[in-house]
Amino acid sequence: MKSYKLIGVFLTLFGAILWGISGTSVQFLSHYKHINLEWLITMRLLTAGVLTVIYAWYHQGSSIIKVFHNRTDLLDLLTFGVLGMALCQYSYFQSIALAGVGVATVLQYLAPSMIIVYLLIRYGKRPSSGESFSVLLALVGIVCLMGHDGLSVESIPYAVLLWGLLSAVGVAVYSVSPVALLSRYGTLPIVGFGMILSGIVAAILFHQPHSDVVWDWETVIGCFNVVFLGSIVSFNAYLEGVKRIGAVPGAILSSVEPISAALFGWALLGNEFTLVGIFGMICIIATVFIIAWDRQRQIKRDVLNKLNKEEVT
Template structure:
């Protein structure tokens, strides 16, 4: 009993560290982009560096390549590559907080996919959550002023990241269902992250052309608001803290917290990103945008946690898919105990992702 309590108490700080680490990815990446690296090159540095650190894990679980090749490929393309590429292109054109809030429309878009593509029913609460998030989006982009001066291309990339998350959610659901039906098929979440990052790095390599990367930029300094910091320090933070530490702490926290608690804490990532970009990058949001951001988060949370009639689909949150709760057994419309939910959640969550 004492051991169980100790594990639960450790889960909260681990989840907080994960949310803080993930929330700082955009704040570290944007100065590198402004210093001379392209968004694709920054994505490559992050994925290749993280994949290298996690390589021992992927080698240990190399059997996944034989057992689940298509799931790994889909996860690497949608859950990692498209989400990160879209998000980093977005932050190169719009404030970090707005790019992340745009991506938080993912749960609402997933509900639309479930309702209109899969033709599965959703609850009124879930629909209300999606509507609330959409209203929040209107405030964030200040539609009454013509996007409030925001770069339309940046907004589109942010929405693209949200769409890419839908693909991640669907893949996570399939992984979770497989784990519930056959426990032997459970995928280690850290290994899934490692393979996703490795696949993403390989896919982005011909586009980012790292052999043309201006490596001298990493040897210099980058402007972070009114300060100048070593660019290499930002790159290392992005790789080691905002990716590796974020994933490892996220996975560890899910195994110690209940799914609902871990889900709520995951939403702190957007708050962390907003505060860090405000204080470190000087990206101030207007009052309507802050109000809209709150509505987006509330709506996304309701859309994520509301049960659908007869069935519940897998939904995760975050600017990049995170190793969060995703009760895959509920995706089959079954009712099981909390322990099963948490185990399935570890499998279906990213091993990320945002």
């Protein structure tokens, strides 16, 4: 059992680190190889989607296409793909190009706070004390991270903030919207078809026949990191790890992603951060730990309440 969970921890960390490497590769390709981000996101979605569907077909057979037999589920799948996966990745790539991989990845970790606010506005679900504190801490982190060159309104890069928040919204959408689909059809078919559909939409919207990209072995390795390691390998490693150790420890360990992205960006691409900016990163990353701890506490409390009710009856 110990080795089973130890492998789960390793796989979860491995997947998160690969995401960090993928983000660093996006910055490298954008800044040094002049690659079209629209082309890159389209290739990533289509290639990863097709390979994921092939893998799902091998394990589950023709049952994976059942989602296309239900019009409502198909619409939900399209929403998940376009407003979730495509929006998240495109805005994430844009924020990387503008601010560097460290800042962009940390901003994406505002997604849990976005979900809390969405549940409050949409369903009137009042956040717990831990969730409320995490949202406030996230706001402090944004101010510090965006104004790290000087805490003034003029210093805040609004384009970075916009794309970063949109990437967090995308993560929130694809974390919440496909829950029913995943339970009915499984993870691999939904993720694979979601990628393919969003990739087709991206190809139509972002078609760019002209490119100034510099093709060499470094560009090929960068694209390999983004399309293969950063999508297929990382996603499957992370899911397998979470299956072994649980969702809460997985969410905590996933915070290695922004740390690794910041370190890779600093070591390989020369990204720099001030103390205020680093403090902002710590605040945002800390929200993952707080929310994970708070949810675990709520689960234990609900179990105890249920046991007490059973004893009374």
